[in-house]
Amino acid sequence: MLVPFQRREGSAKIAVSSVGHRYESVEALKNINIDIHAGQFVCLLGPSGCGKSTLLYALAGHFVPSGGHIAIDGHPVDGPSPQRLLMFQEPALFPWLTVKQNLKFGLRAKGLSRSEAERLALEYITLVHLEGFADALPHQLSGGMRMRVSLARALSMDPAVLLMDEPFAPLDAQTRGHMHQLLQSIWMKTRKTVVFVTHNVREALVLGDRVVVMANRPGRILRDLEVRLPRPRDPDDEKLVEMSRQIRDELKNAELAGQPIEAPENPNPAAKAGGNGRQPDRNPTGDIPRGIVGPVGARR
Ligand SMILES: Nc1ncnc2c1ncn2[C@@H]1O[C@H](COP(=O)(O)OP(=O)(O)O)[C@@H](O)[C@H]1O
Numbered sequence: 001m002l003v004p005f006q007r008r009e010g011s012a013k014i015a016v017s018s019v020g021h022r023y024e025s026v027e028a029l030k031n032i033n034i035d036i037h038a039g040q041f042v043c044l045l046g047p048s049g050c051g052k053s054t055l056l057y058a059l060a061g062h063f064v065p066s067g068g069h070i071a072i073d074g075h076p077v078d079g080p081s082p083q084r085l086l087m088f089q090e091p092a093l094f095p096w097l098t099v100k101q102n103l104k105f106g107l108r109a110k111g112l113s114r115s116e117a118e119r120l121a122l123e124y125i126t127l128v129h130l131e132g133f134a135d136a137l138p139h140q141l142s143g144g145m146r147m148r149v150s151l152a153r154a155l156s157m158d159p160a161v162l163l164m165d166e167p168f169a170p171l172d173a174q175t176r177g178h179m180h181q182l183l184q185s186i187w188m189k190t191r192k193t194v195v196f197v198t199h200n201v202r203e204a205l206v207l208g209d210r211v212v213v214m215a216n217r218p219g220r221i222l223r224d225l226e227v228r229l230p231r232p233r234d235p236d237d238e239k240l241v242e243m244s245r246q247i248r249d250e251l252k253n254a255e256l257a258g259q260p261i262e263a264p265e266n267p268n269p270a271a272k273a274g275g276n277g278r279q280p281d282r283n284p285t286g287d288i289p290r291g292i293v294g295p296v297g298a299r300r
């Protein structure tokens with residue numbers, strides 16, 4: 001059911017070749033090769049510490065990795081650019097500006113006239129269903145609503161590539177589910193190129209049309225998969241749940257393979273043998289189980 005991603009003809013929007021990166025003794029990334037094409041929604045999925053954020057920040061141009069090349073539209077990435085917008089968990093809004101003013105600020109800075117900025121701000125506020133909150137201040141909104149403002153602001157800047165680092169992780173499950181539906185519907189309309197980092201398997205399968213599965217020590221690509229499920233996707237869809245179980249088993253096996261001695265037996269041999277012996281889903285949230293989340297060195 002999990003189809004390996006087929007390499008495509010034509011030039012890639014984002015070309016990552018032989019990228020490696022070390023932080024002193026930690027090999028955060030090793031030999032990363034990915035070609036991302038325009039309009040793809042790619043999820044980078046893996047346990048904590050496998051180098052997802054490091055790779056995303058390298059794409060954003062926030063630092064130069066110690067080895068390999070990254071090019072966007074054929075040009076080497078040598079610094080941050082408004083064409084590659086990075087969104088974090090914490091919606092970065094100006095607290096003293098209203099929702100509309102927050103959007104207009106970026107649009108005016110881009111050189112748009114007052115009236116064009118006003119029109120676009122309202123258009124994107126509508127896109128994220130926040131009509132009626134245009135004049136609210138960020139502190140008057142819920143966490144999910146602030147995230148929607150942040151998303152509207154990022155989209156209104158019309159970047160060539162949207163880079164998202166676990167943006168919905170702090171939201172409660174229900175709000176996160178709403179954000180998944182919203183992001184899917186916006187992506188179907190705009191077909192932006194998105195690279196979305198997550199450690200949640202279900203989230204990756206709901207959002208991505210491609211899921212790049214990464215593993216730890218060294219940070220590397222384990223699988224590059226195409227998700228052939230119709231949209232909008234339901235996280236409880238039977239096929240999606242089954243795919244999520246397979247990916248979690250693969251990640252678990254990769255983790256066990258990295259531990260030479262005393263590796264426990266795979267508790268779910270049926271899944272390993274091809275998945276015909278269906279087992280109840282022991283992880284309904286889709287988070288990668290804690291046991292396989294490697295120790296993460298403190299970020300300095
Ligand atoms: N600035 C840093 N200095 C030293 N080690 C770092 C730094 N940033 C990340 N690391 C280490 O690099 C590895 C990958 O980190 P990161 O890219 O943040 O992983 P992820 O986003 O997948 O959780 C981890 O082991 C982490 O501790």
Ligand SMILES: [Mg+2]
Nearest residue numbers: 052053054165
């Ligand atoms: Mg991270």
